Amino acid sequence: MGASVTIRLALRDWDYLTPLLLGEVRSERFDVQITRVGTLLPSVEGQHAFDGAELSFSGYVRRRARGNRGEYGVPYFLMRGFRHRCILVRQDATLGRIADLAGRRIGVTGWPDSGNSWTRALLRREGVDLEQVSWYAGRLTDAHPVVDRLSGFGRPGWLEAAPDERSLMSLLADGFLDAVFTPFLPAGFYDSGSAFRHLLPDYRTHELTYYREVGYVPGMHLLVLSPDIVSRHPDLPAELCCLLARAKALWLAKRFKYADTTPWVLDDFATIARNLRPEWDDGGVEINRTMIADFLAELHVQNILAEPMDVSDIFP
Structure with a gap:
């Protein structure tokens, strides 16, 4: 057998990658080398240090919509999660x-x-008109960097940067914001005496109801490769x-x-x-088609995509 081909990936520090990092799960053809990153790369195009990376699903879709073909999206979602738990209030x-969020001031990261x-x-499913909400984009806490979080979508009086570059949690604490949307909870959120809580304390019940209605767990990040390495x-x-699925199965077996x-x-x-369902986390286009199509439709309705896109536009 010839020497294996080195594949360099930049991925978040997910626990299920441990079997890959320890060499408990291996490929006979590829030597997969993982660099754990705290912040996602903006793209794999022009990235000479990596052959692939975990990227934002939305970011990948938007680049495809602009005609960018410098990335090869793999329909394997490294990050999935329900979002009901991600709405924080005082x-x-x-x-x-x-x-209850109709007409409120909401911060987004x-x-x-x-x-x-x-x-x-989720707000749209509950009849909340997004146009009637006042939106503010900013860093979650003072420990996070001040960067552009509007990405060109700002509109005075509707979607603006957080005032004075203040963090969203400080604005929530002061009462300027009514709620904050965040993918990750701030440090100390569950501490005794915390000033914050989930909007939906029993969020699991709401998430299970949502799953029964839509049939999937939403995908946030996917694996994206360089077209050159794929060719x-x-x-x-x-x-x-296959490697990622094997690693996750082994990790979950050990957790059990x-x-x-x-x-x-x-x-x-x-x-x-x-x-x-047992295959809720499987990769592949067909098993995730409904979820992917729903996400594309949402991006269009929310004016993040100027034109509708089909699943085949994303994963040809």
């Missing part, structure tokens, strides 16, 4: 339903971001999907066996087994 807020787009879709190794996308790492992880396994 402990003393009278808000308790998604519909990035306007076109995949997760925030899915969260806004030289056409079997690479399928091999990487060594369940005492957290007190109630077995309850999560039981809830998933009772409510989600």
